[in-house]
Amino acid sequence: MRTKTVLLTTLLGAASIASSVAQTVYSVNAVGYVNVTVPASSFALLANPLNQPTNTLAAVLPDAPSGSKVYIVNATGAFDQFTKQTTGAWTGAGVAAARLNPGTGFFFKNGATTNYTLTFVGEVPQTSDTTPLTITYTAGFSLLGSIVPQEGGLETDLKYTPTVGDMVYRYNSTTSTYIQSTRQTTGKWTGSGITGETDPKISVAQGFWLKAKNGGTWTRTFTISQ
Numbered sequence: 001m002r003t004k005t006v007l008l009t010t011l012l013g014a015a016s017i018a019s020s021v022a023q024t025v026y027s028v029n030a031v032g033y034v035n036v037t038v039p040a041s042s043f044a045l046l047a048n049p050l051n052q053p054t055n056t057l058a059a060v061l062p063d064a065p066s067g068s069k070v071y072i073v074n075a076t077g078a079f080d081q082f083t084k085q086t087t088g089a090w091t092g093a094g095v096a097a098a099r100l101n102p103g104t105g106f107f108f109k110n111g112a113t114t115n116y117t118l119t120f121v122g123e124v125p126q127t128s129d130t131t132p133l134t135i136t137y138t139a140g141f142s143l144l145g146s147i148v149p150q151e152g153g154l155e156t157d158l159k160y161t162p163t164v165g166d167m168v169y170r171y172n173s174t175t176s177t178y179i180q181s182t183r184q185t186t187g188k189w190t191g192s193g194i195t196g197e198t199d200p201k202i203s204v205a206q207g208f209w210l211k212a213k214n215g216g217t218w219t220r221t222f223t224i225s226q
Contacts, residue, residue, distance in 0.1 A: 002104065013144050015128070016226045029147055029214070030123055030126065030224060031123055031124070032050065032121075032122075032124055032149070033050070033119055033120060033121045033122075034049050034050065034119070034120040034149060034204055034205050035117050035118070035119050036117070036118045036119075036120070036205045037115055037116070037117045037118075038108060038110040038115065038116050038117075038118055038173065039110065039115055039173050039174060040110060040112060040113050040114050040115050040175070041109075041110055041111075041112070041113055041118075042109070042110055042173045042176075043107055043108070043109050043110075043169070043171070043173060043174075043176065044107070044108050044109050044110070044173045045105060045106075045107055045108075045142070045143075045170070045171035045206070045207040045208065045209075046105070046106060046107075046118075046145070046206065046207045047102070047103065047104060047105045047106070047145020047146065047203055047204070047205060047206060047207040048060050048100040048101065048102050048104070048106075048120055048122075048145070049102060049120055049145070049146065049148070049149035049204050049205045050102065050121065050122030050123060050124060050125070050149060051101075051102055051122045051123045051124075051125055052121075052122045052123075053086040053101075053102045055099045055100050055102075056096075056098065056099060056100075057070060057082055057090040057098055057100065058089070058090055060100045060120065060122075061084075061090075061100070061108075061118065061182075062088075062192075063110075063118075063119070064084045064111070064116070064118065065084065065110065065111040065112035065116055066084050066085060066086045066088075066107065066111055067083070067084065067111025067112070068083070068084040068108065068109060068110060068112070069081060069082065069083050069084070069107075069108070069109040070090070070098075070100075070106055070107065070108055070109075070113065070139060071106060071107040071109075071111050072098055072099075072100070072104070072106045073105075073106075073142075073143045074094075079107075080092065080093065080094055080098065082095050082098060084111060094204075102125050102133075102145070102146075102147045102148070103133075103144060103146070103218075104143070104145065104207075105143035105144050105145045105207025105208060105209070106143065106207060108134040108209075111168050120205060124148070124149055124224055125147055125148050125149075125222065126148075126222055126223050126224060127154055127220070127222055127223075128159070132221050133147045133148065133219070133220045133221070133222065134147075134215075134217050134218065134219050134220075135147055135217065135218040136215075136217050136218075137210060137212055137215060137216060137217075137218065138192040139213065139214050139215045139219035140211060140212065140215075141209055141210070141211050142209070142210045142212065143204070143207060143209060144207065144208060144209075144210050144218070145202075145206060145207040145208065146158050146202055146204070146220075147218070147220055147222075148220055148222040149204045149205070150220045150222065151201070151202065151203050151204050152201065152202070153199030153201055153202075154168060154189075154199060154200045154201075154202050155183075155189070155198065155199050156199050157199075158202060158220070159218075159219070159220055160218050161216070161218070162183040162189075163180065163183065163212065163213040163214055163216075164183055164184065164185050164213070165183060165213045166182070166183045166210065166211065166212050166213055167180060167181065167182045167183075167191075167210070167211040168180070168181045168182075168189070168200045168208055168209070168210055168211075169208060169209040169211070170193075170200065170202075170206070170208045171207075171208070171209075178190075178209075179191060179192065179194065179200075180192050181193045181197070181200045204217035206211075
């Protein structure tokens, strides 16, 4: 019951406390790693910021504690659940096809009773003006993350082009609640989020819910020099 409550409370409202998940980024060239600390026995809403050759669960999260769970939204809008076994393998229906590609948000449940530092390792997604990176989203709820390892305002820094009325929900692992922001006609984002914040800040490896008024494409050009 708690799992269902945590995953579905995005539809119920939001909170006014910033996300407690901590991020540390290390990258000096095209290959790097990102550390994310997930509180003991807690959920975190994450997004893989780096590319592996396959981006399977085994490749992206090889060292997750046994008992940890990953929840990925499937094509029907429901969650596929995967569990890390004591053998070190991830199991669940469709696990062989499950992918944590950059730009895709997912829930991670820490299976340990102590804080766990999850380490993403891989190649920094890069592109040029002629070959942009893209994320396609639908009208309504989509579980997303930045397709590149960059922190900043969703609109101003991460170059998401909003529609008035778009909503963003960021998850707080400590309180199991959401910070909600809505795009206004003034060009600012307001809501029950952080005081003084006018553009939702997205951290590296942070996933979020986007409730879009319309479907569209989030396009980025990015190099490590940025």
